Amino acid sequence: MLPKTLQSKLEKELGEGRIKRDEKLALHTSWRIGGLTRFWFEAKNQDELVKAVIMSRKLSLPLFVLGGGTNVLIGDKTFPGLVIKNNSGQIKILGVGGKIVKGERQDSRVLVEADSGVVFNRLVRFTLDEALSNFESFLGQPGSVGGAIYINAHFMKDKKYVGDYVSSVKLLDSNNQVKEVGLDYLQFGYDYSKIQETQDIVLSATFNFTRFVKEKVWERANQTTFYRQTTQPSGYPTAGCTFRNISYAQALFIPTPEYTTSAGYLIDQCGLKGKVIGGAQISDQHANFILNVKNASAQDVLDLINLCKQKVKEKFNIELHEEVVLKGVF
Ligand SMILES: Cc1cc2nc3c(=O)[nH]c(=O)nc-3n(C[C@H](O)[C@H](O)[C@H](O)COP(=O)(O)OP(=O)(O)OC[C@H]3O[C@@H](n4cnc5c(N)ncnc54)[C@H](O)[C@@H]3O)c2cc1C
Structure with missing residues (x-):
């Protein structure tokens, strides 16, 4: 007898026809960025969410749960596991x-x-x-x-x-x-x-x-x-603020005007507002927002993130940390 495929094992537990293959994750993120995932499942309620997570763990499949996809940067390469879109709604x-x-x-x-x-x-x-x-x-x-x-x-x-x-x-x-x-x-x-x-x-x-x-x-x-x-840029796909703000102690140390802890202020001071890499741009309205202005890849955004980190480190000796969560494969 042929061994069961991973897909049929997942479907046995989660329902026939419920596992999609090669779903484009860019369709499910506010940045409209993200490669394919090998397996995709939409959980309609808590029970389905629990079953999908447990099954994926039993099969040692890499896994992550996606909510609104509004705070994630998902890599361009295919994710080799299961992404669970959480649609539980009570x-x-x-x-x-x-x-x-x-x-x-x-x-x-x-x-x-x-x-x-x-x-x-x-x-x-x-x-x-x-x-x-x-x-x-x-x-x-x-x-x-x-x-x-x-x-x-x-x-x-x-x-x-x-x-x-x-x-x-x-x-x-x-x-x-x-x-x-x-x-x-x-x-x-x-x-x-x-x-x-x-x-x-x-x-x-x-x-x-x-x-x-x-x-x-x-x-x-x-x-x-x-x-x-x-106060927030609109019109282009984004994930809101890219970086966490700095601590009050760091703001005092620099010092920033009125001791603002805004990461956007530091990026702005490095002259990076409006900076473009590939299809991604640092907003010229709010420097902590990175916009997908023209079919940006995750790599374009990551390159802008790294540029911001490097310039802020050089100018202020401060390490910026992402607020957005990096998922998938880059
Ligand atoms: C225009 C815009 C404005 C924004 N403004 C704000 C703001 O004012 N304040 C603010 O805080 N944020 C803001 N954000 C960021 C974002 O909306 C928040 O961080 C939000 O809480 C992310 O939720 P999500 O469901 O989209 O998470 P996702 O992006 O889907 O996931 C983010 C992380 O949470 C994990 N996760 C999601 N669901 C679960 C779960 N059920 N169990 C365990 N882990 C889980 C994911 O695996 C991932 O690691 C903004 C974003 C945008 C696009």
């Missing part, structure tokens, strides 16, 4: 913590659970429509819930981090155990969660909210989108 109000005052219920804390594949902005809009306060600063935030937990997504203008509102996270750990973890495990920091150092896969996250007034929460949230629209 949002649930879990519980309301309040009290009865003079016969009337006064809700205060409200817990909302979202699958990791939920589009983050959909979750934000859901909470605003439910008159829940805490996510006003995240209206217009691209990506998925899983991606937001991975990087501890933030809105720097308001100094708000997604991790500040996490109550707990359900994940699949490297031993294929599903477990619930809290803030002590996740260790959120600037552009950081513990998940970046483990093989954990986020399945869902539960967030804290406070009941407020619907018109007011929408009003505050709309101010965020206005700020995004007027």
Whole structure:
């Protein structure tokens, strides 16, 4: 008898016809960049996500989970494993913590659970429509819930981090155990969660909210989108900020004007705004954004990244670190 192919082994577990071959990853990233993947699977819910990760690990196939693809630079060469596109999409109000005052219920804390594949902005809009306060600063935030937990997504203008509102996270750990973890495990920091150092896969996250007034929460949230629209470049595919900002101590040491920690400021000072390599360009509006202006390859973007690092090191003696995550094969 012929040995089963990897594809048929995956399909036996995940469903006939559910594994695609040679999917173009550029179709699934906001940069519109990325080579092929040998195998591609779209998980519709948490169970499918868990099964696909476990199966891939059993078969020793290289693996990564893609949320919105808005913070990844995927290499141009074929990825030799399985990419799981996370489309799990449930949002649930879990519980309301309040009290009865003079016969009337006064809700205060409200817990909302979202699958990791939920589009983050959909979750934000859901909470605003439910008159829940805490996510006003995240209206217009691209990506998925899983991606937001991975990087501890933030809105720097308001100094708000997604991790500040996490109550707990359900994940699949490297031993294929599903477990619930809290803030002590996740260790959120600037552009950081513990998940970046483990093989954990986020399945869902539960967030804290406070009941407020619907018109007011929408009003505050709309101010965020206005700020995004007027300060961020638009019109070309991008992954948002390419580099992490520098520390306050580094800003004091240089010193930068008003001690700004903006990586974009340093890149700008190196004269790199508007710099083009191949089809990629450093935005001339916001130097921390790299734009795909003309069929850029991952290598074009990587060359710009390395140029920024080299020039900033020469001029300021500072090492820049990517905020975007490099995946696949370069
Ligand atoms: C125009 C634009 C503006 C942006 N503005 C902001 C901003 O204001 N603030 C901000 O913080 N970011 C911003 N970003 C960056 C990006 O949107 C965030 O980092 C976002 O949280 C990424 O989520 P994602 O689902 O797209 O992650 P992906 O790009 O799909 O993945 C990023 C990393 O997370 C991992 N990952 C994804 N899902 C899971 C999971 N379920 N379990 C484990 N690991 C997982 C991936 O494997 C990968 O390593 C912006 C991006 C763009 C394009």
